[in-house]
Amino acid sequence: AQSVAQPEDQVNVAEGNPLTVKCTYSVSGNPYLFWYVQYPNRGLQFLLKYITGDNLVKGSYGFEAEFNKSQTSFHLKKPSALVSDSALYFCAVRPIPMEYGNKLVFGAGTILRVKS
């Protein structure tokens, strides 16, 4: 079965410090991986995706993510956190092949709190 795990319910970091939000996945074959962010009372916003190629993917708002096939991980990172980064972050995977259509499997989400 396809699954995504976000092992931390909440991550706390001080403004200006680097942040990491963890994600591991379990799928058959090579996955397509995504990160989304959700601000209060809003829908999810796309941050970045990994399809193939360079293991370090850069996305919106200064975020990046590192794909590690051997560890089946796709951790979200940012070198210097902002208070405005505080939100709920979701990791998602779209398994291959196409029989899965364009569906995504989401993790449970991680709350990021950045304190000034």
Place this chain on the structure above:
Amino acid sequence: DAGITQSPRYKITETGRQVTLMCHQTWSHSYMFWYRQDLGHGLRLIYYSAAADITDKGEVPDGYVVSRSKTENFPLTLESATRSQTSVYFCASSGSYVAGGGVNEQFFGPGTRLTVL
């Protein structure tokens, strides 16, 4: 307005009533999805559609019905609402083709907060 919209944004109903949540997108995306978001569960797929008149069940389809007669609309109906269907519902859409391969990301609507009393 361009994008993906949902209506209503908030809805309170009673157990046993039929409720329809609307979703409309202006991008002519092939794929559309309905998710529910519950604390501790993240987002769970209810139904999805690959094109007009093509729909399929997701992870938690029981108690829900969908239709897609037009590409831009994907309504979700709760035929007889139950308290367990109290949730925030998100509609999403994505394109079906990416030049050179790969996959399109999904774009999400603002959500509908449904309370079933």
